[in-house]
Amino acid sequence: MDIIGIGYLGFESTRLDEWRSYGPEVLGFQIGASPEADPDSLYFRIDDRRHRFAFHPGQADRLAYIGWEARGKLEFQAAVKRLRDAGVEVTVGDAALRELRGVKEVIRFRDPVGYQHELFYAQKWMPRSFIPGRPHGGFVAGARGLGHLVVITPEFPPELEHFLTELLGFHYYGAGAGKGKTAFYRSRLNESTSHDIAYGHGPGKMGIQHIGLFVKSLRDVGETYDIVKQRKLPMMMTLGQHTQDPHVSFYHFSPGGFAIEIITELEPWHQDGFELNPEKLSTWGHELVGPILGPSVRAPEEVLDADGLAVLAGLQRAA
Ligand SMILES: [Fe+2]
Structure with a gap:
C-alpha cells in the first residue's frame, strides 16, 4: 500500500478548553476553522493542510481514529481493494465525513486489536x-x-503484524531499544524516519502512549522545552538523542494524558541496512523523570468504543 504516513489524528476529549490554550501557547499549533457540521470540535493545524488534529467533545480522553494518507486516488483504490480482498470490514465515508475530514475520499476500518483507522x-x-x-x-x-x-x-x-506489514504494507523496523514486545513500523513511502507507528505490548492496557512531532529547528525544541518548564507541565523524559534516529527530543505530558515528543532532526536518518539492536534507548539525555505510561493508557474498556471492544473480544476468543 502506497501510504505516505499519518495525515491526521482524531481524539475524543473532556478537556477541550485546556487543549484550546495548550495547543497554540505551548506547542505553537494554529487553531483551524471547525467545519460547519462540527462547530464544537477543536481543529489544529501544524502546516498548510486544513487540519492535522481534531479534538471532539466526549466522555473520555482517548484516541478516536488514526488517519493514514494514501498518495492519491489510484493508490487509495488499490488499498481499498486489498483490504476488502483480505476480508477486512471497510466502511466507506459519506459526503458528510469527507467534508469533516476535508478529503476527497475516506474509508474506516479496525486493526485486529480494535483501534480505529482511516x-x-x-x-x-x-x-x-x-x-x-x-x-x-x-x-x-x-x-x-x-x-x-x-x-x-x-x-x-500474529494477526496484528500481518495486518501492519502484509495489508497496510508497512516496513517492519524492529523493536529498537524497546523493552518487551514493542514493534516499530514505517509506511511504505516513508524514507525519512524509522517509524510512523509503534505498538507496545502492555497486557491489560490500551491507549496512546505518545505522539512525536517534528519541528524545523533545534531552537523550537528548546523554546518549547522552556515553555513546558515555565508552566511546570509534567515531564516524561528530558532532552536527549535517540540511538535509532539521530534526533534531539524531549517528552512532556499533554492535557490528553499522553506524551508529546518534540523532535528536531540533527542529520538525515541513516536508513539502516540491517535491523538495529541498540544497547540503549539514547546516546545521551532522555532521563526518565515521569511515568513511561501516562493516564491515557488504561483498561481497554476505557479506551475503545463498543465496536472496538467487540473486535478485541473476537480476537481474544479466537486465541
Ligand atoms: Fe517518539
Missing part, C-alpha cells in the same frame, strides 16, 4: 496559509505526514 487521499490544503499560534519556526509535516504515534496494545498476535 485511509484517505487529497486533504484540503492552501500553500503558505499556516500561521503558528505563537512565534515558531514551523513543523516538518507536509509530504511525510504529521509525525509518529506509539500505542499500547493488550494483545500482540
